[in-house]
Amino acid sequence: xxxxxxxxxxxxxxxxxxxxxxxxxxxxxxxxxxxxxxxxxxxxxxxxxxxxxxxxxxxxxxxxxxxxxxxxxxxxxxxxxxxxxxxxxxxxxxxxxxxxxxxxxxxxx
Amino acid sequence: xxxxxxxxxxxxxxxxxxxxxxxxxxxxxxxxxxxxxxxxxxxxxxxxxxxxxxxxxxxxxxxxxxxxxxxxxxxxxxxxxxxxxxxxxxxxxxxxxxxxxxxxxxxxxxxxxxxxxxxxxxxxxxxxxxxxxxxxxxxxxxxxxxxxxxxxxxxxxxxxxxxxxxxxxxxxxxxxxxxxxxxxxxxxxxxxxxxxxxxxxxxxxxxxxxxxxxxxxxxxxxxxxxxxxxxxxxxxxxxxxxxxxxxxxxxxxxxxxxxxxxxxxxxxxxxxxxxxxxxxxxxxxxxxxxxxxxxxxxxxxxxxxxxxxxxxxxxxxxxxxxxxxxxxxxxxx
Numbered sequence: 001x002x003x004x005x006x007x008x009x010x011x012x013x014x015x016x017x018x019x020x021x022x023x024x025x026x027x028x029x030x031x032x033x034x035x036x037x038x039x040x041x042x043x044x045x046x047x048x049x050x051x052x053x054x055x056x057x058x059x060x061x062x063x064x065x066x067x068x069x070x071x072x073x074x075x076x077x078x079x080x081x082x083x084x085x086x087x088x089x090x091x092x093x094x095x096x097x098x099x100x101x102x103x104x105x106x107x108x109x
Numbered sequence: 110x111x112x113x114x115x116x117x118x119x120x121x122x123x124x125x126x127x128x129x130x131x132x133x134x135x136x137x138x139x140x141x142x143x144x145x146x147x148x149x150x151x152x153x154x155x156x157x158x159x160x161x162x163x164x165x166x167x168x169x170x171x172x173x174x175x176x177x178x179x180x181x182x183x184x185x186x187x188x189x190x191x192x193x194x195x196x197x198x199x200x201x202x203x204x205x206x207x208x209x210x211x212x213x214x215x216x217x218x219x220x221x222x223x224x225x226x227x228x229x230x231x232x233x234x235x236x237x238x239x240x241x242x243x244x245x246x247x248x249x250x251x252x253x254x255x256x257x258x259x260x261x262x263x264x265x266x267x268x269x270x271x272x273x274x275x276x277x278x279x280x281x282x283x284x285x286x287x288x289x290x291x292x293x294x295x296x297x298x299x300x301x302x303x304x305x306x307x308x309x310x311x312x313x314x315x316x317x318x319x320x321x322x323x324x325x326x327x328x329x330x331x332x333x334x335x336x337x338x339x340x341x342x343x344x345x346x347x348x349x350x351x352x353x354x355x356x357x358x359x360x361x362x363x364x365x366x367x368x369x370x371x372x373x374x375x376x377x378x379x380x381x382x383x384x385x386x387x388x389x390x391x392x393x394x395x396x397x398x399x400x401x402x403x404x405x406x407x408x409x410x411x412x413x414x415x416x417x418x419x420x421x422x423x424x425x426x427x428x429x430x431x432x433x434x435x436x437x438x439x440x441x442x
Contacts, residue, residue, distance in 0.1 A: 010358070040312065041309070041312075042308070042312065066305055069301070069303065069305045070301075070305050070306045070307070070308055071308050071309075071312075072307075072308030072309070072312060072313040072316060074256065074258060074261065075260075076258075
């Protein structure tokens, strides 16, 4: 059995089975977040795509790739968003190098 | 407005199992025409391009084109019934020897004339003066340009099409089309380059205007977003690429009853190259004629009989009702 099934994305509402009240609250929040506001739908879809990559969630990457296209984004814009996520992840790892340096410095002469 | 944007879809039945009329009935809707103010004339399948999404299956090798006799019958109907708008499409309609006849006659009769123009045909032999011809007859020009970048446009319409399209748009601008206060209307059409729905029309129009002006100095009036219909060449693409089921699910999930009032079949009659009548150009390509109780050809056409007619439908109709809706004039709601 594969751990990730493409069709599971469409089956997401099945999560509601045991606590429909919680899923309903989640969906209301999730959908409200994506409406036009101070940020438009396209900007929000690009944020979604970037976060999906940072989380490395295959469902979210699939979903938000489609959302970005349907919001009128092109591959250059989407790739820039992915680079943003990746660069911040890279930077987040790299800055922890100072933790390592601190740790080494503490025990070094 | 319901769109597929959040992507988490709460309705996930396969579209194939859902009948369009049943879907309408479940919403308490009966689809009937409201009036006939537009005659859409498809003069044939001949085209200088063979785009991957074409619902007509048009191509340079196609031979099905309207004869002068049928074109005369079309003009007779326009004259007799004073049809306000004539929308000429193909193929590349300009390649039909009767194209100029149709435009001239319809304009002389006082109809507003729209031509669905693919831009590149302007560079074919004998077509160089199209911008001047359009201007002379004050034709409204609706041009296909799926995106403001070369990669996407050429992927859908063929290699080199983007470069020619930009050159053609510059020629149209040069004679006044798409320029403020000239009254010469130049509208563009966006089609998704793949198995997804179009973005919100207003937003992508702003992008097209900014990018075409900044990159190429091109201006235009409006951008129409049109959904790709799951028929003919686009359906072949969906099947080949394994996207058919997902695309149909997407259309169904995005079904929006608010689009019904604005569907083009409610105020348009479509005529094919042989003179047969249809509720829209998509039905025409599926050979799904108007309801059998109605006159079937342009020679027997009568707008009064066609007003309030019942519309013939199929699963492809979900393409016009998805999200913000889709029509020859772009998004509906």
